[in-house]
């Protein structure tokens with residue numbers, strides 16, 4: 161495979177595949193679904209060329225199971241899906257969180273619920289990405305707003321997943337997935353690639369889930385001298401089932417701790433527009449591009465508006481959103497859903513500015529004029 | 541409990557035994573009998589042919605057969 | 610040094626949780642005996658389990674292990690085996706795991722002919738959750754969710770695997786403990802998808818409601834029901850319905866998934882030889 165480098169022109173979904181390969185991915189398990197299928201097709205073409213495997217499973221339950229297995233066997237693994245498939249993956253997504261198996265799940269969001277409008281964009285899976293699997297659990301979700309970010313954030317998704325041993329969701333949408341624009345692919349040696357850490361203790365008496373202060377286990381792939389016991393049931397440091405209340409509590413607390421204490425490393429946002437503004441828009445994904453244009457248009461009209469773009473959606477950027485709430489006179493959260501992230505913003509609002517929601521759920525994207533209209537209404 | 545006949549040594553680990561009765565009920569040579577509490581006793585060790593049906597069928601890994609030199 | 614079955618058991622986890630006379634312990638013994646006779650190092654074997662009484666088996670093993678979600682063992686195992694063909698992968702599933710909730714993965718793993726071995730413990734019910742009916746429970750059997758008898762016929766697990774394309778298909782019972790061990794060995798050695806279905810007593814539920822609560826009676830019932838496959842095929846139909854065939858039912862040499870994938874798609878690693886494990 162000839163690795164593209166420098167300025168390229170391609171689709172968001174395509175960029176995800178080049179990024180996965182650059183990150184070292186060797187295994188894809190999936191079930192085709194619009195609007196993510198280009199990721200499957202390109203992976204099928206390229207993976208064998210890097211000695212990898214494209215495996216088309218019988219459904220999305222099996223798809224995520226297969227990549228969990230492949231990852232446990234030592235291959236960086238990924239899948240891509242959309243709405244209905246994302247729903248089917250939830251049980252095993254939780255298993256990957258609980259058993260600390262790294263993987264990247266690309267969800268190209270489409271209009272729902274159910275089969276909905278298969279080819280139309282939406283942002284309706286934001287809360288499902290956070291809470292879709294049962295039980296208390298941490299998760300990481302990143303939201304690309306450009307083809308460049310499809311590339312950059314896919315590499316980053318693998319890095320975070322390997323580093324913290326947690327599944328990372330790339331929560332894109334149909335607009336970004338299918339949009340073509342230029343991006344710059346860095347030289348291979350300029351890329352930072354992180355691989356999961358391996359044990360340094362002897363194989364004899366090794367406990368896969370024993371951790372240092374960093375709370376992250378060092379687990380080698382199957383087949384080395386280390387015996388690895390991976391379990392979806394409550395387990396102690398040995399990986400074997402253990403159902404004592406303290407064990408259950410200790411495990412889930414550690415899973416949260418390893419993410420909570422690294423929020424600075426994980427959370428990425430971008431500020432756009434004037435540092436101080438009357439109104440701050442908080443947006444993500446395709447809508448953050450529209451919001452950028454709205455900020456520019458507002459400035460042209462002499463209105464004081466800026467944008468806080470959430471690149472990391474989960475864990476939530478509490479500190480950055482609090483800063484926005486503290487400074488602005490009003491907040492506007494435009495989303496392609498009936499209001500999901502807006503509730504997270506409201507949760508943090510001890511500062512008082514009114515928080516407005518702007519929704520669209522008809523399968524069409526919000527346009528700058530609609531945001532502009534809302535800005536003018538709020539600032540009136 | 542340990543019994544040492546001529547050729548085959550049969551050992552039942554009483555701690556592991558769950559008293560299912562399979563060894564006694566299915567030994568073709570009637571080597572075992574059951575005590576009142578249902579636990580197996582080795583009563584006719586000399587009849588054992590080392591067919592291994594009891595140790596392979598014991599669900600609790602409680603039986604060890606050893607062929608003595 | 611020759612390995613013993615005990616080398617594959619995690620002694621600190623014993624005694625196991627299974628009821629007195631449950632067939633699961635007999636199958637675990639046969640599996641570990643088979644691994645010992647094949648002289649496979651515990652580190653080179655990945656045991657993949659589902660959820661259920663039999664799905665607890667990994668907790669008693671010292672091999673590499675993956676204890677997944679209910680019904681998905683073969684999907685996890687497909688990923689493990691395809692990502693590293695050098696590993697010996699064995700999945701342990703109940704009838705619920707394998708052909709009820711996980712039926713889709715079962716037929717597709719057999720169709721793909723992934724080079725792994727599935728040991729399916731068929732106790733005709735969901736032991737773990739209290740003896741409800743599964744997709745193998747025979748018509749009209751009583752279970753905790755079919756108090757008047759189940760209104761659905763049960764699957765023939767071996768037929769299903771054969772029809773889906775499995776390379777090696779065998780059935781036996783825990784009564785036939787030596788044959789069981791030998792069939793597991795043969796299944797592991799045979800390339801492609803191997804199924805060993807083991808009819809096993811759940812004296813606590815299925816046995817108590819339909820046959821007898823005594824483990825010894827359950828074992829004798831298995832002995833009566835099981836007919837060697839050659840003899841079974843000559844039986845009149847009515848008698849076939851009252852029994853099941855035991856022994857090797859299918860043995861073919863269709864190339865396994867990984868070997869075929871590499872042949873068609875190339876890729877350096879293993880491109881020429883494919884998956885050589887188990888040959």
Ligand SMILES: Cc1ncc(C[n+]2csc(CCOP(=O)(O)OP(=O)(O)O)c2C)c(N)n1
Nearest residue numbers: 660661662663679703704705706735736737
């Ligand atoms: C998705 C899901 N549904 C239901 C269950 C509950 N459950 C646990 S084990 C089991 C059935 C197990 O039956 P089988 O596979 O035959 O194993 P056995 O206990 O008989 O050995 C069920 C229904 C579950 N764990 N997960």
Ligand code: SF4
Nearest residue numbers: 557558560561563598
């Ligand atoms: S078969 Fe094993 S568990 Fe059952 S009674 Fe005999 S020794 Fe005990």
Ligand code: SF4
Nearest residue numbers: 567588589591592594
């Ligand atoms: S080996 Fe055979 S003959 Fe000897 S005690 Fe066991 S079942 Fe009986």
Ligand code: SF4
Nearest residue numbers: 627628631662736811
């Ligand atoms: S409930 Fe049935 S299957 Fe489960 S351990 Fe008891 S006897 Fe075995």
Ligand SMILES: [Mg+2]
Nearest residue numbers: 703704732734
């Ligand atoms: Mg069962």
